[in-house]
Amino acid sequence: MTKKIYTKKEWMEVLKGLADTYKIFVPVRDGDFHTFKALDETKIPDFDFKNTQLSPKSLVYPQSERMFEYTLDENAPDANIIKESKKDYSPQAIVGIRPCDAHAFQIVKPNFDNPxxxxxxxxQRYESTTFVGLGCNDPGSTCFCTSVGGGPFSEKGLDVLLYDLGDTFLAKALTDKGETFLEKAQGGKEADEKAINAGEGLAAGAADKIEVRVHTDKLKxxxxxxxxxxxxxxxxxFACINCGICTYLCPTCWCFDIQDEMVGKQGDRIRNWDSCMFPLFTLHGSGHNxxxxxxxxxxxxxMHKLKYYVDKHNNGVQCSGCGRCVRNCPANIDIRQICELMNVEC
Amino acid sequence: MKNPYLPYPVRIDKIITETEDRNLRTFRFVFLNSKDEEKFSYTPGQFAELSIAGKGESPIGIASSPTEKGHVTFTVNKVGLVTTRLHNMKEGDVMGIRGPLGNWYPWEEMEGKNVVIIGGGFAFTTLRSSIIYMLHPENRPRFKDISVVYGARNPGMLLYKDELAEWEQRDDIHMHITVDGTDDPDWKYNIGFVPTITEQKITSADNAIAIVCGPPIMIKFTQPVLEKVGFPPERIILSLEMRMKCGIGMCGRCNIGDKFVCKDGPVFSLAQLKNMPPEY
Structure with a gap:
């Protein structure tokens, strides 16, 4: 597999050059946070970040997505018939995705793609996406990827892994998709032994920085x-206020709602992210809930993340250890503590 | 790639008002594309999403039997946005059906056994499908005695009145129709709640399997009666309801533990339910 090295300045030019082949998404500074945005002349990629506030899950699984369209105009021959909408599945690449967020797509996959x-x-959107990961030299205090089957330089779910070596990026292709990406990424030079060793050293050091250990061994x-x-x-x-931010920020939460929306006689069937935190989620027509x-x-x-998923998919827990829910919960509910309780109690 | 969310277009062929409160109607649908009827190949106990453009979808048990060709029927209670719109539609209108979805009653296991069917209120729909299916001349020899306990609040709230009367006349099915109460002096069937009538009429669990479908309160009180007669939990079969959207185990709301009512159910044995969290 190809291993190349790019100076950081060169890398920015490379990304611009890739715009002909891919729609490129990169982390961009947005106020206090970073967020993934489509690269154009107005955006400056910034790879100096812990992680983005929102995970890039919406790039494969949009927060709101048109499923179907229809017309209620009785004069139309296809009135009231629900039809598929045209979709754009041209290639896209998420450049700078953290390994936990790439791992999350692997965790979610069996929900949307099963026998x-x-x-x-x-x-289709997953398959049209190339995942170009950026290893974490300096993981955050709420990160616990190493406890849930990942790591700061985990290659799970990635097509390319980037190592930040200071002035340069070492880029390692991991799949055929990744090979294609690096082939199109004009420039750079073949990585030498020194750079490869430096990358491996970084990866080993980063994993040691994550001191938190969450135990999941007895859940099964x-x-x-x-x-x-x-x-x-x-x-x-007790402290939960049911705000739903944990489900919203979580890269492995996938629940959705389906709604019909009309403008005049034209309508769309739309699916929106939903949350198990809301009572309406399970309210029956009869009023029973x-x-x-x-x-x-x-x-x-x-239970869904740490037990039902474990039992159903035999694929570990439904958590990639990104720590977003821990950082952002207004009531300080910490999935790491709850996982320990579940792993020990009974 | 087959899109599991895309409904088949159908035309409302016939609408029958079933109950005196006019809140329950049976809708008979014909597929606009005849090939879709083959694709919609179902087994009694399954359900489908009734899909109305501009309103949404509602999961409803299939009331027709696969032995009835040319159409598919659903009996729908008027409750929310979709079902209210459906009740306001007329014969000839076009909408969608998505399915069939979920599992079905354990027909292979029921073969060679006595079948006890217990239903209450408007949950009788997939039981009607099952009765029609079993009474079909090709299928009837596969099952031994068939007994049915079916109850409603009063005579006017019974579904499928003509068919009930017809089944009453037959000697290859034992009907025990009951109402909670009535002031009709000519009422010639039972009076009493379903669990009480079950206790009186179903006296043996020998080589028998029971299918129970009804409101939670009826299920709650029928269960001990069946267990007293000697039905083990493996041979008490229940069909559950849940709020659903996708119907294919993806949207995440209808789970009980790690099982989805839409995909792993709606049919569960009591033995299965006893190993699942009591969250339904």
């Missing part, structure tokens, strides 16, 4: 109904 049903929109053996009835859920849920209480919804979120 029984395939979600055409998620799959727990009995679902016993964990469900564990005594700690009331305490865990299996998760009407806050504690039930909080329990659902953690």
């Amino acid at each position: 029984e049903y395939q979600d055409p929109w998620w799959i 053996d727990k009995v679902q109904t016993e964990l469900f009835d564990a005594p700690f859920w009331d305490d865990v849920a 299996p998760r009407s209480k806050k504690v039930q919804r909080v329990r659902q979120r953690f």
Whole structure:
């Protein structure tokens, strides 16, 4: 597999040159935070960041997405018939995605792409995307990727991995998609032994910087109904205000709602991100609601991530350790503590 | 790639008002493209999403039997946005059906057994599908005795009244129709709640399997009656309801533990449910 080295200045030019082949998304400073934006003349990529405030999940799975369209105009021959919308699946590349966020797409994949049903929109956009990761030299204080099957230089779900070597980027192709990307990334030179060793050194050092250890080893053996009835859920849920920010920021939360929206006689069927934190999520037409209480919804979120997913997919926990929910929860609810409780209690 | 969210276009062929409060109507649909009927190949117990452009979708049990060709029927209670719109539609109108979805009653397991069907209120729809299916001359020899306990609040709230009367006349199905109460002096069937009538009429669990479908309160009180008669939890089959959107296990709302009611259900045995969190 190709290994190339680019000076940072050169890399910015390379990205501009790739715009003919890919729609390029890069981290851009936006106020106090970084966010992924489509690269154009007005955007300055900034690769000096811990992680973006929002994960790039919306680039594969938009927050709102048109599924179908239709007309209710009775004069039209296809009135009231629901039809597929035209979609653009031309190649895109997310450059600078952190390994945890790339790993998250691997965690989400079996939900949208399984032997029984395939979600055409998620799959097509996923397949049209090249994931160019940027290893984390200096992981954040809330990061715990090493506890959940990832790492600051994990290659899971990535096509290319970039190592920030100070003045240069070492770029390592990991897949055929990645090879193609580096082939099109004109410039740079073949990486020498020294650069490769420097990259490996960085990766080893970064993993050691993550001191937090979250234990997930016993989750699989727990009995679902016993964990469900564990005594700690009331305490865990007490402070929660059901704002839903954790589900919104989470790169592995995938729940959605489907709504019809009309303008005049033209309508769209749209899917929007939804959240298990909201009582409407499960409210029956009859008024009955299996998760009407806050504690039930909080329990659902953690049970889903740390038990149901584990049992169903045999693919570890439904968490990539990015730490966004820990950093942003207004009530300081910490999934790392809850995971420890679940792993030990009963 | 087959799009599992795309409904088949259908035309409303016939609308029947089932109950005296006019809140339950049966809709008979014909596929606009005849090839879609083959693709919509279903088994009794399954459901589908009724899809109305501009309003949305609603998951409803299939009331027709696969032995009834040329159309597919659903009996719908008027509750929310989609079902209210549906009740205001007329014969000839075009809409969509998406499915079939979910699993079905355990037909292979039921073969060679006595079948006890217990239904209450408007949850009788997939049970109607099952009865029609079993009574079909090709299928009837596959099952032993068929007993049905079906109850509604009063005679006017029973579904499929003509068919009930017809089944009452047959000797290859034992019907026990009941109402919670009535002031009709000519009422010739049972009076009493479904669990009570079940206790009186269903006296043996020998080589039998019970399918129970109804409001939560009816299920709650019927369950101990069946267990007393000797039905083990493996042979008590229930069909559950949940708020749904996608119907294919992706949107995340209809789970009970790690099972989705839309994809792994809606049909579960009591034995399965006892190993799942009681969150339904």
